[in-house]
Amino acid sequence: MKKTAKSTVITLVVLIAVALLAPVVVGLKNNYMINILCSYCYFGILCCSLNLLLGYTGQISMGHAAFMMIGAYTYGILNKFHGVHFLIAALAALAVSFAAGLLLGAACCKLNAIFLAMTTVGFYKAVSTVIINEGWLTGGANGISAIQKWTVFGYKLKNWQFYYIALAVVLLVFLFCYRMVNSKTGRAMRAMCSAPIASSAMGVNNNQLKFLVCGISGALAGLAGVLYAVTNSYLSADMFAKVSVQTLTMTVVGGMGTLWGPLFGTLAITTLPELLRPFADHLDGIYGVVIILTVIFMPNGIYGFVRRMVQKASAKAKAKKAQPANAAGKKGE
Amino acid sequence: MINFLQALISGVVQGSVYALIALGYSVIYSTLKMGHFAQGEFYMVGAFVGCTLFTTWQLPVVAAFAGAALFTSVLMLVLERLAYRPLYSRPAMALMMATMGMQYVVQEIVRNIWGSDVRRSDNVFPDGSIQIGGIVITVQNILIFAICVALMLGLTVFMKRTKTGIAMSAVSMNRKAASLMGVRTPTIIMATYVIAACLAAVAGVMMGPIYSVKYSMGTTFGNKAMTAAVMGGFGSLPGAMLGSIILGVVESMCNLYISTAYKDVFSFIILVVVLFCRPRGILGKKSITKV
Amino acid sequence: MAALLKASNITMQFGGLKAVDNVDMEIQPGEIHALIGPNGAGKTTFFNVVSGIYSPTSGSVIFDGEEITKLKAYQVTAKGITRTFQNILLFENMSIVENVMVGGHTRTDSGLVGSLLRTGKSRRAERECYENAMKTLAFVGMEELADQSASGLPYGKKRILEIARALASHPKIIMLDEPAAGMNSTESEELSRIIFKIRDAGITVLLVEHDMKFVAGISDMVTVLDHGQKICEGVPQMALNGPRVIEAYLGKEEEEEEA
Numbered sequence: 018m019k020k021t022a023k024s025t026v027i028t029l030v031v032l033i034a035v036a037l038l039a040p041v042v043v044g045l046k047n048n049y050m051i052n053i054l055c056s057y058c059y060f061g062i063l064c065c066s067l068n069l070l071l072g073y074t075g076q077i078s079m080g081h082a083a084f085m086m087i088g089a090y091t092y093g094i095l096n097k098f099h100g101v102h103f104l105i106a107a108l109a110a111l112a113v114s115f116a117a118g119l120l121l122g123a124a125c126c127k128l129n130a131i132f133l134a135m136t137t138v139g140f141y142k143a144v145s146t147v148i149i150n151e152g153w154l155t156g157g158a159n160g161i162s163a164i165q166k167w168t169v170f171g172y173k174l175k176n177w178q179f180y181y182i183a184l185a186v187v188l189l190v191f192l193f194c195y196r197m198v199n200s201k202t203g204r205a206m207r208a209m210c211s212a213p214i215a216s217s218a219m220g221v222n223n224n225q226l227k228f229l230v231c232g233i234s235g236a237l238a239g240l241a242g243v244l245y246a247v248t249n250s251y252l253s254a255d256m257f258a259k260v261s262v263q264t265l266t267m268t269v270v271g272g273m274g275t276l277w278g279p280l281f282g283t284l285a286i287t288t289l290p291e292l293l294r295p296f297a298d299h300l301d302g303i304y305g306v307v308i309i310l311t312v313i314f315m316p317n318g319i320y321g322f323v324r325r326m327v328q329k330a331s332a333k334a335k336a337k338k339a340q341p342a343n344a345a346g347k348k349g350e
Numbered sequence: 351m352i353n354f355l356q357a358l359i360s361g362v363v364q365g366s367v368y369a370l371i372a373l374g375y376s377v378i379y380s381t382l383k384m385g386h387f388a389q390g391e392f393y394m395v396g397a398f399v400g401c402t403l404f405t406t407w408q409l410p411v412v413a414a415f416a417g418a419a420l421f422t423s424v425l426m427l428v429l430e431r432l433a434y435r436p437l438y439s440r441p442a443m444a445l446m447m448a449t450m451g452m453q454y455v456v457q458e459i460v461r462n463i464w465g466s467d468v469r470r471s472d473n474v475f476p477d478g479s480i481q482i483g484g485i486v487i488t489v490q491n492i493l494i495f496a497i498c499v500a501l502m503l504g505l506t507v508f509m510k511r512t513k514t515g516i517a518m519s520a521v522s523m524n525r526k527a528a529s530l531m532g533v534r535t536p537t538i539i540m541a542t543y544v545i546a547a548c549l550a551a552v553a554g555v556m557m558g559p560i561y562s563v564k565y566s567m568g569t570t571f572g573n574k575a576m577t578a579a580v581m582g583g584f585g586s587l588p589g590a591m592l593g594s595i596i597l598g599v600v601e602s603m604c605n606l607y608i609s610t611a612y613k614d615v616f617s618f619i620i621l622v623v624v625l626f627c628r629p630r631g632i633l634g635k636k637s638i639t640k641v
Numbered sequence: 642m643a644a645l646l647k648a649s650n651i652t653m654q655f656g657g658l659k660a661v662d663n664v665d666m667e668i669q670p671g672e673i674h675a676l677i678g679p680n681g682a683g684k685t686t687f688f689n690v691v692s693g694i695y696s697p698t699s700g701s702v703i704f705d706g707e708e709i710t711k712l713k714a715y716q717v718t719a720k721g722i723t724r725t726f727q728n729i730l731l732f733e734n735m736s737i738v739e740n741v742m743v744g745g746h747t748r749t750d751s752g753l754v755g756s757l758l759r760t761g762k763s764r765r766a767e768r769e770c771y772e773n774a775m776k777t778l779a780f781v782g783m784e785e786l787a788d789q790s791a792s793g794l795p796y797g798k799k800r801i802l803e804i805a806r807a808l809a810s811h812p813k814i815i816m817l818d819e820p821a822a823g824m825n826s827t828e829s830e831e832l833s834r835i836i837f838k839i840r841d842a843g844i845t846v847l848l849v850e851h852d853m854k855f856v857a858g859i860s861d862m863v864t865v866l867d868h869g870q871k872i873c874e875g876v877p878q879m880a881l882n883g884p885r886v887i888e889a890y891l892g893k894e895e896e897e898e899e900a
Contacts, residue, residue, distance in 0.1 A: 071443075124622075127625070127626060127629050128625055128629050129629075130385075130442070131379070131385045131580060131584050132580055132584065132625055132629060132630065132631065134385065134446075135576055135577050135580040135621070136618075136621060136622060136625060138573060138577075139577060139614070139617070139618035139621055139622075140618065142573075142614045142615075142618060143614060143615045143618040143619075146611060146612060146614050146615050147615065149611075150609075150611045150612065193757060196756055196757050196759065197753065197756065197757065199756075200751065200753065200756030200757075200763070200767070201746065201749045201751050201756065201766075201767070201770070202753045202756065204735070204739060204742055204743050204746075205743065205746060207732065207734055207735055207739075208732045208735065208743045210734065211731075211732040211733055211734045211735070212730045212731070212732055212733075214694070214714075214726075214730060215726065215730035215731070215732065216732070216743065217694075217713070217714040217715050218692060218694070218714050218715075218718060218723070218724055218726075218730075219715075219718060219723070219743050219744050219746050219747075219806065219807075219810075220715050220718040220719055220746040220747035220810065221715055221743070221746055222715045223715070229753070262450060265447070265450070266447070266451075269443065269444075269447050273443070274734070299458060301454045301457060301458060302454055302455055302457070302458025302459075302461075303458075304451070304454055305450075305451040305452060305453065305454025305455040305457075305458065306451070306454075306455060307451070308447055308448070308450065308451030308454075309433045309447075309448050309451040309452065309455065312437065312440075312444045312447045312448050312451070313433070313436050313437060313444075313448070316440060316444060
């Protein structure tokens with residue numbers, strides 16, 4: 018059975034240590050950088066959400082930002098407009114985005130490939146339009162502003178403290194994905210992705226599975242939306258305009274259908290705008306070129322590339338180990 | 351009643367323009383089995399080129415159309431060679447991602463050549479209108495509709511009667527068999543892209559004056575046209591035309607009776623209803639998987 | 642003895658074409674039953690009806706006394722009928738042992754919540770699923786290859802893996818769709834041994850095959866289809882040599898002379 022390799026554990030420990038120290042390194046009062054660190058967290062969750070759906074189960078969702086919006090707005094509306102406690106509002110946001118995911122599930126059962134893709138794009142547009150126009154519910158074009166930070170036992174959390182909560186959540190989500198993918202359900206997902214007729218013949222209820230995965234994916238995206246709302250304290254529909262493409266890029270560039278993929282993808286794509294600050298005007302174009310180059314030259318994403326390099330390195334190391342023995346043998350002759 | 355007919359007419363005209371782009375999507379999907387998400391951007395390129403040729407350089411209308419078609423075709427072929435060609439044998443997701451990245455690349459190219467400002471383009475059609483009953487039909491409406499219909503008919507004849515067109519159908523059904531029969535696949539691929547590019551360019555030149563020319567105009571328009579193509583049956587040329595007319599009329603009716611803002615919601619609802627009844631689109635072909 | 646599987650008056654019509662035309666078939670428990678006929682005779686369509694991929698236009702399928710005609714594929718599997726496919730449908734993105742573990746899907750008792758929380762019950766179920774899969778691989782002689790990717794297997798081994806996958810859920814009937822297709826004589830001998838092993842383990846076998854020698858050497862009972870209709874049924878010596886059967890495969894003698 019799967020045993021976690023020692024190298025994987027070491028890598029994980031190092032990454033978590035870096036993540037824990039990050040706020041200290043950038044400065045606890047540096048709200049700008051703290052918010053970026055938080056964005057790694059909620060985009061990481063969003064990427065996991067899409068990876069489960071697209072990478073593992075093969076269902077196309079090109080408007081995934083819709084679920085994040087639904088989660089964020091449900092939270093914002095309940096918490097800001099109606100004074101609901103943040104935990105209850107968050108849970109409600111999860112429930113509503115899960116339900117929205119079920120709608121996607123219905124579409125996945127009926128449609129495939131390009132038809133599903135365009136339906137999800139249309140869904141995003143529809144949700145977006147409703148949010149902009151139904152001001153009485155959502156604040157309309159003005160959005161929802163001044164969303165409160167969380168208060169625990171009367172103590173109002175500072176930004177960097179909220180970061181640790183977001184970090185804990187994203188680590189839990191990664192754990193969730195790990196356990197889900199390695200379970201009977203995970204195998205059924207991958208089987209259905211590969212050969213749906215065969216998976217059905219092996220006893221997998223394909224439609225039920227689609228609903229389940231879509232619901233979970235929607236809920237996770239909604240969770241990302243909640244964290245987004247609290248981090249940015251402000252919501253408006255146009256903030257989500259590029260999120261769908263970004264998430265798709267993260268998922269594909271990181272390495273679809275792998276557990277490390279979302280990590281690499283999120284780090285790469287979320288860092289890119291910051292690295293390319295001097296080229297801010299050309300950001301979109303560079304973005305497009307990055308997508309195309311990655312897809313051509315790194316077909317299994319960054320994770321696939323890293324793995325190939327590691328395999329090559331360990332093959333070389335093995336060859337080197339064999340050499341001294343040969344040399345000694347030769348000397349002996 | 352008059353309002354209804356007026357809206358119907360503008361819907362049909364708008365739909366016929368969508369059709370030019372939708373046909374591009376469907377022709378590429380039919381021959382190459384790929385969804386070319388960047389198609390709308392070439393409509394935008396056509397608009398820019400047309401604007402420059404017609405408005406800035408004051409060349410005759412025909413030159414504007416021809417120049418736009420030429421420029422767009424060349425651009426598309428170059429980009430196809432660089433970005434799509436390496437991906438034809440890879441899983442479909444890779445190609446799809448490349449076309450999505452291409453959207454940004456094309457926008458960037460246009461921004462570097464023409465800048466980010468919005469441009470006003472002179473109308474390529476003469477002013478004037480006719481009145482029937484209480485309904486006003488502009489010369490522009492008539493000419494746009496006529497050009498679109500002519501192109502659609504031309505394309506249909508091309509696909510059914512010419513050697514290249516028939517070869518394109520053969521490649522769409524079975525690429526390997528077609529190439530074994532002597533069909534030069536690279537030529538067919540080139541022909542497919544050129545057709546799509548030209549149609550999109552013509553649409554761009556026509557619509558530029560109406561919508562004003564900016565680098566973001568391709569995304570929305572492309573999306574709508576793709577939705578129309580999907581609704582009619584992706585890969586089916588009559589389907590693309592049918593879906594586009596339906597979409598144009600639906601949007602027009604929504605503008606009139608419900609609200610302008612909810613156009614997209616309404617189109618989405620119609621799309622969902624159509625796809626739930628016919629998951630492959632109205633005229634889409636059912637593919638039977640042999641077990 | 643009561644038939645384990647009783648298909649009565651099965652008709653499967655696609656538009657104007659009757660792929661299966663009023664076919665009756667009974668499978669006795671413990672037998673190896675072959676379904677033969679020229680290409681297009683309706684054999685795979687019949688399989689698809691029994692295994693729940695198609696719903697028959699008319700007729701009924703009764704399995705172990707229970708009517709399963711309207712059941713979907715995943716439900717039929719849970720009842721105890723599994724199958725392999727003419728065009729191999731392995732899960733190429735998973736390892737060999739994982740493929741077989743999916744085969745055991747209906748017998749693995751772990752829900753999603755349990756897996757997420759890693760309850761004792763779910764960990765036990767996972768272990769049992771894995772051990773069952775390894776045992777099944779050992780049964781067909783492939784246990785050393787367990788962790789390899791399924792996509793790297795040679796053709797003959799892929800067919801065997803499909804059989805192992807179908808065996809993982811301990812079915813009562815296993816349906817093999819052209820298991821010997823593309824195999825050389827060594828591989829088909831290996832296949833025969835496995836099929837006999839399956840029968841000896843108490844599982845009833847229904848198979849579609851073109852290789853007449855293979856069919857003659859292995860079946861207890863043969864049903865012959867042609868153009869969707871049953872034209873002959875009986876023990877191999879009788880069924881394979883019947884004039885109607887030879888005619889179906891080779892065409893009438895007079896026509897051949899005229900040509």
